[in-house]
Amino acid sequence: MRLGPGPFGGPPAGSPGGGRADHVDDRKVDDRKKASGAQATDGRRPSVNHTGVPKGRATATSSRPRRSTAGGRPGGPVAGALPWLAAAAVVAVQIPYPLLAAGGSGRAWLTAAQVLAFFTASASHAARRRGWGFTARYLTLAVALGLLVEAAGLRTGWPFGRYAYTDGLGPEIVGVPVIIPLAWSMMAYPALLFGRHAATAVSGTGVAVRAVTALVGGMLLAGWDLFLDPRMIAEGFWAWAPNDGPAVNGIPLTNTAGWLVVGALLVAVVDRVPGPTRGRGTAGGAIDVEHAGAAGPPAAGWPAGDGVPLLLVCWTYGSWLLACVAFFGQPLVALTGGVGMGLPLLLAAVGGSRRWRTRARAAAPARPQARQELPDATSPDPPR
Template sequence: MSVRVYSGPHADRRRGGGGALRALPWILAALTVLAQIAWPLTSDGTRDVLTAVTVVLFFLASASHALLSRGFFWALGWFVVSAGIGLGVEVLGTRTGLPFGSYEYADRLGPMILGVPAVIPLAWAMMSYPALLAARRLTTGPLLTPIVGAVALASWDLFLDPQMVGEGHWTWAQEGPRLPGIDAIPAQNFVAWLLVSLVMMLILDRLPRRRTDGAEGDGVPALLFLWTYFSSVLLNAAFEHRTGVAIWGGVAMGLVALPYAWSLWTGRD
């Protein structure tokens, strides 16, 4: 696997931290994976708590990695854009039905902000980070990278929405076309996710591209992105018995995840 090394001025000061601090994103990523492995083994209230905890751990893993490898202002810009857009569209969606369709949240995921669980904008943020980095590794260009990043982020919702609706964390009142095999979610939602993700990635890709330190690399976001992909396919195919979800998500997210995995494996940029 090749590692991009940033050797510009003040690289160490921008990243800061010693060995223990650099290990923090890896620790948080490992805890995220363990929490997701435990999720299908739990039920009811315990599963609700674990859902929220998993989002927080994933977010902290992404945030700590962004902070340590790209600096405070980069990480702040990423958070403001991703969580801000995520919260904004969710508030708009629950109040107007645009752009996702008519839906509402239950109150089982912790504190609410304007009728939206606080973990929801964190979920947008947590996944936007590895999606952006995957797109940047695979592509260049002011339009192609945001498009690939948008596919990487929006395709994740093909797994997420059916799982969370199945758990009763939000419900749909929207009528209209559905994707074959994903009857509970209107197709409009997935189209809207793609459009919102594209806007988000167009803005996030304005953040500077920085080569990361050889000891740090982008292993944490790569692990989180690829783990999310492969574990989501397995969860839906083998545990949740949602074959349609496994196929749709496996194909759509695989458009980015599989070339990304190959690029990491072969060391090609």
């Protein structure tokens, strides 16, 4: 066995410091690395840090400001403030409404301004919170379905009953004022969110969750119309055909049934639109990511980022109640609308409370069981 130095001047083969016949000194390897780095610098090749990202280039964690957030959502202070500004405009426009003369042009203009401001608040919030893709699909579906059912109702009397619009609401499309489909879409978005919040109390398949979402959302829309329709009739914006069946506050009951069916259908269709805050449940149904906790199931409480829809719905409910009682002299409208719109709001509140209690019990530490004392066999009088 050869014990002399290797052919490359290394330690002898087979010695403790020896290796293969092609052993290279570590110092030579270091020299080659330095030379390679200098060559890459001279050749203007970007050096790579320990994370594998070229040095000197912007990365995803760079402090450079971005115009949009993940999922195609608008970013920046303007996009964040726009929903709140539009919601404030809704409140500001509605305050002087009952102070103006009934049937005058002032209330007509304020009605259009309310719809446009509410529509802007819903659309901008949906874009900010759920992305442009969701917003474009939701608006297309809501406006198209609203226009379709209104045009069909004017011509056939189905599904609401026989009615006709006057010229008090401005420009029309196929006989339907332009602001009517916008009104459908502005309220469909918060109705969807309230329906989803109520559905967080459902522990079942995706079908059950979607059914509760659609039903509660449809109830919210139908309850809102119990306020809206009598007031718009009094303002002369549309009129119902006489003797069109049983009615409440001059509005046929078929109208309320139609609103419930169409509203539930609209919410169910929009609920199928994918969005960045809409995940997949374990049973194949969708759940809201903003409702999900660390373990996956929906969490309690109204999502922090959805304050604008919550504010608008609560303001709409409270302002209608106050106006009907204090300004319009319609206590029965306040009663029917208060019950009709208040019921789905109550269901949403109960759903969130029930989910909170469930998660609180699951998160609570288990109580230690009391230790049971065993009888002493040597005791002269053991317990019986």
